[in-house]
Amino acid sequence: MLEARLVEEKLAALCRSGKIVGGVFLGRGQEALSVALGVHLRRGDIYAPLIRDQAGRLAFGDTILDTLRTYLGSSLGSMRGRDGNIHRGRPSEGYHAMISHLGAMVSTVCGGLVAKRFRGEKGVVGATCIGEGGTSTGSFHEGMNMAAVENLPLVVVVANNQYSYSTPNNRQFACSDLLSKATGYGVAGHRTVGTDLVDCLGVISEAVTAARRGEGPQLVVADLLRLVGHGEHDDASYIPEAVKKSPLGQDCLELARQSLIEREWLSEEEADSWHDAVKKEVEETASKVMREPAPDPAEEDWNAFASPSLGRNP
16 A cells, blocks of 8 residues: 555656656555455456556556556556556456456456356456446446356456546436445445455455355445545546545545554554655656666557558568
């Protein structure tokens, strides 16, 4: 959680200074939920994170170095500086690159799980996250329905952050409780407090374990509030102060730190030391990446649409 928060604070600063091309979308306020899913997955599983899942990405094995290389367009990054900063992944390792269309990752994880079933792989789990707004899309419905019919070991975590960009929940869906969607699809439903790390860890552990045991799709709904705008271009002025000051608006990272100190598992000095060590690593990594080369158009084959060899054919 701490790594994700400090990496994203650096990304926001780089964005404001014009060092990053493209959008920057922060997960501030959602780190507890995100990291709880990442740490419960293991080698052989499938993970398809969403734009606010930096904490889950790091927990699943992503690195600060590759994160910064991707955002800063380094040719040494996993995307070679050629693609959007959040569309990174390593499919061969079960780490799916994000598709921006809401709900689409549910179907891609389902496809990956069916492929594993054909290969005879057992005990694997496929997981993805989505915002509450995305649960109204056709892709979400189709993916959930297929997963239920095929009894796939799918875990879908819904971050109910109260706003789909600037649209409040009462203009997104008519049901009073998103958890009722689990009943509609015939899958198991779980609820967690999205600002409480301990609760997120416990509930998501239960969901992942059930899916791994062969009990079919699991839907986890977490209530929280994103503590920033939709992206760095958005000041979130449409969120009322009363909502920001409600329990939903509590900072999960601060709550986790307080909890560790109150349980005497961590001292104030140790917490500050962790913060300083991670901040130093982030700053040093960013400085290193900004010295790395950008993509060279003369050496790119641009294989998205055509290659130079095609141009030479009669």
